[in-house]
Amino acid sequence: MLPLIVFVYGFVVVLSLKFLGRACARKMFATRPPLPPGPPSDPIIGHLRIIPSQHQPNAFHDWSKTYGDVMQLRVPGRSIIILSSDKAATDLLEKRGLNYSSRPNFIIMDIMGWGQSLAFLPYGKRFLRHRKIVSQPLGREEIKLYQPIQIQAVQVLLKALLARPTCYEEAVHRFTTSTIVEMAFGHRITSDDDIYLTLAREHTYSVDNSGPPGNTPVDFLPCLRYFPSWFPGTYFAEWARTWSRVPHAIREIPYGTLIRDIEQGHNNPSILGQEIQKMLDTGSKTEARISDIKDAAAIIFGAGVDSTEATLSIFFLLMMRHPECQKKAQAEIDSVLGGGRLPNHDDRPHLPYVEALFQEIKRWFPVVPLGLPHLCMNDDIYRGMFIPKGSIVFANARAISLDESVYHDPARFYPERFLPKPEGRGEPHFTAAFGYGRRICPGRLVADATLWLASASILSMFNVEVLPDKNGRYVVPTPEFCEGLAHHPNPFDCNVVVRSGHAETIISQAC
Numbered sequence: 376m377l378p379l380i381v382f383v384y385g386f387v388v389v390l391s392l393k394f395l396g397r398a399c400a401r402k403m404f405a406t407r408p409p410l411p412p413g414p415p416s417d418p419i420i421g422h423l424r425i426i427p428s429q430h431q432p433n434a435f436h437d438w439s440k441t442y443g444d445v446m447q448l449r450v451p452g453r454s455i456i457i458l459s460s461d462k463a464a465t466d467l468l469e470k471r472g473l474n475y476s477s478r479p480n481f482i483i484m485d486i487m488g489w490g491q492s493l494a495f496l497p498y499g500k501r502f503l504r505h506r507k508i509v510s511q512p513l514g515r516e517e518i519k520l521y522q523p524i525q526i527q528a529v530q531v532l533l534k535a536l537l538a539r540p541t542c543y544e545e546a547v548h549r550f551t552t553s554t555i556v557e558m559a560f561g562h563r564i565t566s567d568d569d570i571y572l573t574l575a576r577e578h579t580y581s582v583d584n585s586g587p588p589g590n591t592p593v594d595f596l597p598c599l600r601y602f603p604s605w606f607p608g609t610y611f612a613e614w615a616r617t618w619s620r621v622p623h624a625i626r627e628i629p630y631g632t633l634i635r636d637i638e639q640g641h642n643n644p645s646i647l648g649q650e651i652q653k654m655l656d657t658g659s660k661t662e663a664r665i666s667d668i669k670d671a672a673a674i675i676f677g678a679g680v681d682s683t684e685a686t687l688s689i690f691f692l693l694m695m696r697h698p699e700c701q702k703k704a705q706a707e708i709d710s711v712l713g714g715g716r717l718p719n720h721d722d723r724p725h726l727p728y729v730e731a732l733f734q735e736i737k738r739w740f741p742v743v744p745l746g747l748p749h750l751c752m753n754d755d756i757y758r759g760m761f762i763p764k765g766s767i768v769f770a771n772a773r774a775i776s777l778d779e780s781v782y783h784d785p786a787r788f789y790p791e792r793f794l795p796k797p798e799g800r801g802e803p804h805f806t807a808a809f810g811y812g813r814r815i816c817p818g819r820l821v822a823d824a825t826l827w828l829a830s831a832s833i834l835s836m837f838n839v840e841v842l843p844d845k846n847g848r849y850v851v852p853t854p855e856f857c858e859g860l861a862h863h864p865n866p867f868d869c870n871v872v873v874r875s876g877h878a879e880t881i882i883s884q885a886c
């Protein structure tokens with residue numbers, strides 16, 4: 376009898392659970408709104424086959440024209456949300472910032488040694504500690520401290536361009552590395568064979584060739600990192616292991632140098648120097664604290680040099696392609712400065728056309744076009760669409776910069792769009808280049824100040840011209856870009872010609 380009772384009881388329980396389960400599932404799916412739309416996908420592998428490995432920002436932008444500014448793609452194990460308007464990115468990444476402030480795992484970056492650095496940390500206590508170390512000294516008032524560094528580095532840049540008018544690349548590399556290294560580590564670069572110039576090149580090379588960020592086979596299947604290097608899908612893990620000496624050096628060299636200097640009573644003002652001094656003053660020199668300081672300082676170099684360099688290279692490319700804009704900016708600078716000196720930060724509000732031109736450079740080609748991925752930490756519903764917990768969210772700055780509802784004829788390089796009406800179109804400045812919300816680029820203000828000063832100073836002293844080819848023909852280079860974490864223009868020829876003998880004297884007398 377007992378077995379029969381147990382059997383009947385069990386049967387009833389299983390049956391009710393089954394119906395209950397179905398009812399719950401029905402209820403859940405009935406109440407759960409649909410996922411954001413996206414292109415047709417394959418079973419199991421989702422959109423893996425159609426997501427291109429190159430030119431992703433452009434492909435996502437094209438898809439957004441059909442599927443809208445909130446679009447979903449699926450790859451095994453994860454859902455990817457692409458935001459293609461400033462409104463959607465602001466609504467989710469800023470207004471609901473707490474839910475979208477984490478990062479997915481970046482296994483390759485972790486193997487390389489960048490895993491504990493601010494840019495790749497998940498939201499949590501360590502993130503908050505690092506974010507404070509990096510962002511506090513980079514506030515609007517605080518960055519004024521670095522103006523002398525920027526002015527001095529611009530003078531060196533102008534001298535280098537005067538001495539070697541066709542070698543903009545080396546001059547730009549030294550300029551961007553110098554400003555960041557002096558601000559972050561208190562070290563002034565005085566020669567072309569400085570260790571930090573080499574490290575900056577190696578860093579760009581190692582990161583740019585480490586595969587699509589967070590999207591390599593090892594990121595999808597983390598256990599692959601433990602497989603031998605001949606095993607299919609492990610290429611980028613091996614690459615990351617080979618280059619791990621670079622982040623190691625960026626983490627250790629500045630700290631080692633500065634702690635020695637400070638303990639001997641010297642301390643050039645710098646972000647790392649201030650943090651070390653605070654640590655020593657408060658007697659909090661623990662392994663954990665030292666590790667936080669080293670990682671936070673290293674990412675200023677890691678995140679700052681490459682993107683600033685890419686933007687300044689684009690400045691040269693665009694000035695060469697748009698001599699009419701160059702002339703207009705030069706006329707404004709000449710009339711305000713009287714042609715007798717180099718521009719400084721205080722001149723900025725008095726140069727509205729130069730400002731518009733500078734803003735248009737940042738809009739025309741955002742150098743980190745997909746930003747860095749944010750992670751959705753809890754299920755969310757936006758405009759009636761379901762965004763599952765664990766989704767990776769990209770704000771596509773390329774699409775936002777080309778949004779026709781905001782920017783008239785967006786593919787055109789047209790600084791006047793930012794001038795107030797009726798002279799211009801009064802369009803809003805493009806801020807998506809620096810990301811959104813609690814993960815917004817903490818270096819944006821200092822990058823902006825450095826790049827503005829460099830652009831205005833170059834325009835005041837030089838004409839950026841097309842270099843004739845071997846046959847004496849003037850062919851304007853077509854913009855082509857290589858894609859890393861930051862997108863750089865492919866090397867192009869250009870000739871930086873000093874505007875007058877007087878300009879030459881000003882440059883020679885500077886420094």
Ligand code: HEM
Pocket residue numbers: 493494495506509513674675676678679680682683686742743746747748749807808809810811812813814815816817818819821822
């Ligand atoms: C033109 C130059 C620059 C551009 C276009 C740029 C762009 C970006 C973007 C798009 C992000 C991701 C934001 C997000 O996740 O929403 C970012 C993050 C970051 N940037 Fe920049 N950046 C530039 C310069 C700098 C400089 C000069 C520094 C340092 C002084 C810096 C430090 C960082 C750091 C530390 C992060 C990670 C922030 C976090 O994850 O919380 N960047 N940057």
